[in-house]
Amino acid sequence: MPETLTAKGRATRARIIEGAAELLREQGPAATLDDIRARTGTSKSQLFHYFPEGKDELLLAVARFEADRVLSDQQPQLSCLDSWENWQRWRDVVVERYERQGDTCPLGSLFLQVGRQRPGARAIVTELMRQWQHQLAEGMRALQAGGLASPALDVDRASAALIAGIQGGVALMMSTGDSTHLRAAIDTGIDHLRTAGK
Template sequence: MPDVPTAKGRATRARIVEGAAEVLRERGVADTTLDDIRGRTGTSKSQLFHYFPEGKDQLLLAAAQFEADRVLADQQPHLGCLDSWESWQRWRDAVVERYERQGDHCPLGSLFMQVGRSRPGARAIVAELMRQWQQQLADGMRALRANGLVSSTLDVDRAAAALLAGVQGGVAIMMSTGDSTHLKAALDTGIAHLRATAGESAGA
C-alpha cells in the first residue's frame, strides 16, 4: 500500500476505495471498469493511478480489505460485547440478518476470485479477518467465563475456532442454496454448546 502522508490524501484514497466497493457490489467484478469507478468517485485517471499505481488489481485488493472490514463492522456493537447470553443472541441475529441481506452474492469472494486467493496480499486479508473474528469470539467466551456463565475449563480459543468454522460453513451453504437454515443451525448449536458447559462445570 503506498504511503498517503496527508489527511486529505488519506480521505481521497478512502473515498475512492469505498466508491469502488459500491460499484463492485452493484455490477460485479467482471463488469466493472476503472472508468466506472472514476465516474462514481469523481476522480481523474491520473489521480486514480496516483493512489493505485499498480492499477486495477491493487484497487481490487483495497476494496477487498474494505469489504473484509465491513464483515466485522456489520456485527458490531454485539461482537465486541459478548458478556451475556442476551448479547450472544443479539450477535447471532445480527450475523443471520447480515448474510440473509447479502444473499447469494459475496462481494469479498468475488474480489478474491478476480485478484487470486494465492496472492500474498489476498491471503493476508483473509487471514487477518479470520484472526480478528476468532479473537473477538474468544474474548466474548472469556467474558462469559469471568461471569460464571460457562465452565472455567472451557478452551475458549478452540471453541471460538469451531464456532467460526461453523459460521463459515453455514454461509458457504447459504450462498450455494439461498437457504440460511445451516447458518442458523451452526450458530444455535455453537451457542448451545457454550451454555451446556456451565452445567458440566456445576456437575464436576
C-alpha cells in the first residue's frame, strides 16, 4: 500500500477492497482484475497505484477485510459475554452468520487463490484466531468474575477448544449443508463453561 494516502485515497482503496470482496463472494476465483475494476469503477492505473503487486496484494487486502468481518459480524455480542444470556445471544449470532454464509467461505476461498504459504496469508488467519480466542477468553473471565463460572476453568484452553469446535462445525456445515454440528459444538462448549470445575 502506498505509504501516505489522503482521505480520498483511503476511501478509494477501501471501495476497491469492499467491491472486490463482494465480487469474490459472488464469483469466487473466476473473478478477474477487469471484473474488479468494472465493479469498483476504478481504472487499471488506480488498481496498481493502491495495489502495486497486483492481484495477490489485493487478495491479501480482501482477506484482511474478510477476517475483520468474522469478528465484526459477532459484535456487540462478542464483547459482552458476561452472562449466560449474552453467551446464548452470541451463539445465535454465530450460527446465523454461518448459516447465511452457506456452503462458501470467502476467507477460505481467498486463501486457495493466494496460497496459505504466501507471506502475510498465514499471519492474517493467525491474528484472526488470536483475537477471536482472546475475546472469548475475556468473556469467560467475565463469567468467573461474576461468579457464574468456576475460577478453576482454564479459559485459554476452553477458548481454544471453542474456536476449534466452531471451525470444525463450519467445515462440516459447508460439506453437508447442515448446521447441526456447528450448533452442537458451540452448545457443548458453553455447557462446559457452566460445569467445568464443579
